[in-house]
Amino acid sequence: MLSKTAIKELEEIRQKYPNASAALLPALYIAQREFGYLGADAYEAVSDALGIPKAIARGVGTFYTMYKHKPMGRHIVQLCTNVSCMILGAEKLADFLKNKYGLEPGGTTPDKRFSLVIMECIGACGTAPAMLVNDDFYENLTEKYIGEILERYK
């Protein structure tokens, strides 16, 4: 079940579209926020709220990389390794995250503090290498700078 506030939020979003199906992507975001990731409960809640079959909701949810299908750490480190970032050293930064924090691509630290997701281009190529931590952009990264940034996320 979605919370009351989530259902209200979804009803408002639903009004922006001519039909309920179009509200599926926003609904999945809301469910992800409520449940932490999209598992069976989350899909059931979305399906109930919008009247969309679970199989359809799941088919759509699994198509997009920003919907998570397993529990994630408290903070999601999203490091870009696409070409502009790669040629300016992004792979070394991925190695650094692995060596210093034990963070493997797709993995989560045992204390559930961080998860690492390797990203395709995040639109910060002019200030590469770049990453997002949760919703915040960090650019012109170095190992030292990443160390400082991650200290801010407990």
Next chain:
Amino acid sequence: MEKILLKNIENPNSADINEYKKIGGYRSIPKAFENKPQEITEIVKKAGLRGRGGAGFPVAMKWSFACADAKFPKYLLCNADEGEPGTFKDRLILEKNPHLLIEGMVISGYAIGAEYGYIYLRGEYPGAYHILNRAIAQAYENNLLGDNILGKGIKFQLAVHRGAGAYICGEETALIESLEGDKGQPRIKPPFPVNVGAFAKPTVINNVETLSNIPYIVEIGGGAYSKIGSPDCPGPKLYCVSGHVEKPGVYELPMGTLLRDIIYKHCGGIKEGKNLKAVCPGGITTPVLPADKIDCPMDFVNMPKHGSMLGSGAVIVMDETVCLVKVCHRALKFLEHESCGKCTPCREGTGWLRKILERIENGAGAEGDIELLLSVSGNMLGKTFCPLGDGAASVVQNFIKHFRNEFEEHIKRAKCVMRDA
């Protein structure tokens, strides 16, 4: 050149409606409403504006197709999916100048008779999502969006639709699928979106930068606008430069600026005095150019004559230390990941190409692998459902065309020849 799209962005409050109004913003809407909708399309036609999303399609032509279809309501979609690696220009408009885009959309909606608009924003831009929503709310408060804009009886409702991480959703029919709440897989064309688009209604899809040109065109007129930049392809252009240049960033320059001038004059040349090796001029899926082929005017008409494409105007600059087999491999890894899986040549081909490139880069390439790459990519070209698959094949073909030697050396010496260089 006077800044048009990036006007006022040094102002830390540039995204606020009052700051935008202070520099003359939102004056083009009342001016546009003095004209009939068809007259706006005429002005845009005279301006010669081409779409900035990658294909360079004439904007007025697309608009008139949608106008000619009698079905209602019509939709105007802004493509803010900005997924082509190397591209970061739309983000700048979205975060710093959102009202310019909104103004452009109100006028464009009026021109085509669309009462509903959506901005399809990539999921990876959470900052822009909040900024846009705030800007839209301000525009509603100022009666610049709604059912009776400026009391003139004109309706335009605008909302942001957030994507969720899929490059293919930048392709216009996949974007529509995704807006409708489905997987982002391209649709067969025809019917084209101008006839059967969002919710089966006539739909115009334009890029963020394209729509952001509209207020200025209305302000100065089509004739004056058409004198900026290349004659066949006028206007200001946002070039996003990344990689090994001294001053990377987004540059607003006249369309048709020479690639060499962008790199050496505007961006201060190659970092640390090194030599240029290669450039992808319009994002990683546009054909790579070697260092001696950069005297080309960066516009939609001239780039194909010089062996590449303008694409999204994303100039990725690579110096002499870069391994191009590795870059090619990274590009294919991306395209394999982003292939939507709908058609076999792309779904399977991108993976095969990536695997062959991976073994070459890792020193395990076999004799004949280059021929194999050419054969697999040759079998994809022209046989894929949408341009993503074609793009993947062309990436491989162009890297080999210009840098075959580097691929051969990798195979012959059974290692990455750049790593110890």
